[in-house]
Amino acid sequence: MGELVLAAKCTHVPTMLMSEKPGPIEGTRQHAIEGHYEIARRAKALGVDTVVILDTHWLVNAGYHVNSSPRFKGLFTSKEFPQFIQNLAYDYDGNPALGDLIAEKAQAKDVFTLSHQLKSLELEYGTLVPMLFMSREHKMKVVSVAAWCSVHSFDASRRLGEAIREAIEASDSKVLLIASGSLSHRIWPN
Template identity: 55%
Template sequence: MGKLALVAKITHVPSMYLSELDGPQKGSRQSAIDGHKEIDRRCRELGVDTIVVFDTHWLVNANYHINCAPHWAGNYTSNELPHFISNMEFEIDGNPELGRILAQECNKQGVETLAHDNTTLDPEYGTLVPMRYMNQDRHYKVISVSALCSVHYLNDSARLGWAMRKAIEEHYDGTVAFFASGSLSHRFAQNGQAPEFANKIWSPFLETLDHEVVEMWKRGDWKTFCDMLPEYAAKGHGEGFMHDTAMMLGALGWSDYDQPAEIITPYFGSSGTGQINAIFPVTDQSGDAVPGPQASITREFAAGASRL
């Protein structure tokens, strides 16, 4: 029925908003903004009607959650960085129907998930910032998924991504994009040193680690990356413990995935963290000739759940 047409790992750094405003940061994130606009162009070309954002700024302490209210509008100030994002206006349309479909399939596959289609909860800036540059005309409906998961296993997040793709392909009449909204390494500059690290990575170790990961992505070496993801999330200070990345890879086929990433915005430093915009080609996962994503996820995590 439905189709997952595009998958991307995207930045949502608040300095993108500062980049619009008069001041010392003006224009500094134009490359990231242009990357979002290119991803938007690709989505429109593919006929995407709904964007599902795995948002590493939505903290949850139990279950997985889907914000699929019919509409959001307001004026947003970040509680984390109110000097970066202050009074940013937003208006977005949601997709309650798809949100309920996604939650139903996730629960059917054993990943406890709640859809919130009647809520006063607004999306976090991991959703709001990208939609500012991709969806100001409200062309897309949007769903936000909690991806700052404090007590969750990465294998469950991977299975959630797989289940959501299954839900779209089997139960939804439309075309969808998945965005993993989060950084690579996410070690902010120490307090008092933020200006010095405005465009840098916090440490040579983290920068080297991130560059090696990006090279794996460009080579399509997903077997290696999936095996190292739990340690990378911990030792590399992955944003949201990299649950957004696990969700994304679950949808793509986990370690059975074999496509190279297309880098849209090259890796860059922001306030100590490592950022990128990258697109991952969506391949057919319907055949049974090789183990599908669910089998692959189950097999590879079964023996190593304690590492997560």
């Protein structure tokens, strides 16, 4: 039986990447980076093998979608902020069984949810930024869930959450659940 062993809300602000490079904001996001390291250390200590990330930058127009690919490998440039995130290499294993189970459990609750295993379906930066930092402390499989709430009702989101819990418990995975949000949607012009 699987288990949800840890949950966190974390930032995915692109300036975390810029904070690691020489320049005017070098070091300014170190506290956020350290927070991601700490989440990963706790996950490792608890035996987590998979992280499910609710990604607010995976924009969808209908239903919920789960990126359940067995492997995610590529080079990412943000379409929203190419000046901030460009040529970000990533390589993570996925957990297709858990992703498929999330969609199955959600559909049983009348929440339109599709699981996808498509090589061409890339991860978005709401998943990639947390994974970049957390993977430095602990290697985990990843399942990404589209969580752009402007098209989702609160009730459907609640039922999706129930489905995620039920899917985890029906799996053989120990899971970290991340709500990946920017924590502030003030976007500065620079």
